[in-house]
Amino acid sequence: xxLVIFFIMRMLPGDPLRLYLSETQSLESMPPxxxxxxxxxxxxxxxxxxxxxxxxxxxxxxxxxxxxxxRESVGTLMLERYPITLHLGLLSFVISCILGVLLxxxxxxxxxxxxxxxxxxxxxxxxxxxxxxxxxxxxYFLGLKLGLLPISGYTPPWENFWxxxxxxxxPVICMSVMGIAGTARQMRSSMLEVTRQDYIRTAWxxxxxxxxxxxxxxxxNSLIPVVTLLGMFAPMILVGSVFAETVFxxxxxxxxxxxxxFGHDYVVVQSITLLVAAVVIxxxxxxxxxxxxxxxxxxxx
Numbered sequence: 001x002x003l004v005i006f007f008i009m010r011m012l013p014g015d016p017l018r019l020y021l022s023e024t025q026s027l028e029s030m031p032p033x034x035x036x037x038x039x040x041x042x043x044x045x046x047x048x049x050x051x052x053x054x055x056x057x058x059x060x061x062x063x064x065x066x067x068x069x070x071r072e073s074v075g076t077l078m079l080e081r082y083p084i085t086l087h088l089g090l091l092s093f094v095i096s097c098i099l100g101v102l103l104x105x106x107x108x109x110x111x112x113x114x115x116x117x118x119x120x121x122x123x124x125x126x127x128x129x130x131x132x133x134x135x136x137x138x139x140y141f142l143g144l145k146l147g148l149l150p151i152s153g154y155t156p157p158w159e160n161f162w163x164x165x166x167x168x169x170x171p172v173i174c175m176s177v178m179g180i181a182g183t184a185r186q187m188r189s190s191m192l193e194v195t196r197q198d199y200i201r202t203a204w205x206x207x208x209x210x211x212x213x214x215x216x217x218x219x220x221n222s223l224i225p226v227v228t229l230l231g232m233f234a235p236m237i238l239v240g241s242v243f244a245e246t247v248f249x250x251x252x253x254x255x256x257x258x259x260x261x262f263g264h265d266y267v268v269v270q271s272i273t274l275l276v277a278a279v280v281i282x283x284x285x286x287x288x289x290x291x292x293x294x295x296x297x298x299x300x301x
Contacts, residue, residue, distance in 0.1 A: 096179030104187020126181030135247035231287030
């Protein structure tokens with residue numbers, strides 16, 4: 001992942017120094033000695049292999065490098081913005097898990113009924129709708145037309161909890177819709193597969209109540225495919241934050257990623273991509289470990 005993003009970023013047309021200096025002066029107007037000094041400062045005068053090894057070596061020492069555009073430590077930039085993305089991401093992930101599982105459970109238990117059909121249509125709509133377009137619609141109707149919610153900005157909850165809650169409602173909705181829809185569809189399919197098992201028919205024949213059968217016999221066994229899907233969805237929160245934070249002008253990691261890509265800020269893009277890759281690996285590990293708890297037949301020796 002680091003190799004791919006490292007060399008792809010350097011294949012893009014444009015010079016990061018030219019973009020950095022465009023607000024103050026042009027690269028051509030500077031003395032060659034000053035340009036050479038800047039390239040040496042950011043390590044752009046080294047061969048690509050040396051640039052890569054230097055960056056990887058710094059990562060292992062806890063040094064992610066210095067941003068070309070912001071002239072700050074990349075670690076400091078991510079530390080300032082990551083809590084914001086984590087706040088939005090955790091809220092959307094929890095909402096996606098709870099509502100997705102509950103809606104899928106209702107669909108499976110009321111299969112073929114009007115509520116199953118209605119939720120299925122909404123689920124397909126939620127899966128297919130683009131995040132940025134949904135954000136624009138919410139801003140237009142809830143923000144501009146009705147004036148119910150602020151259309152941009154972010155306030156930490158410890159500074160103003162009420163304002164912070166109102167500001168994150170629309171971004172969290174945008175980041176949760178796809179997760180809710182996907183989880184509901186997977187939960188419905190998994191529950192319908194479990195209901196056809198022999199032990200479920202035995203439970204019904206023994207006269208057990210619907211609540212006991214659902215919560216003690218069906219729910220836990222049907223969660224394994226859902227947990228797998230949620231493990232893949234968790235890293236997508238960072239990807240979804242790119243669109244949500246850009247649309248709603250939230251200063252998180254996603255917006256930092258977008259501005260760094262347009263500014264050809266190599267070090268920032270590389271570091272954020274490395275962070276996303278680490279989150280993907282961690283989520284897959286947690287999912288694999290959870291299988292042993294969800295299914296007693298799975299044991300790790």
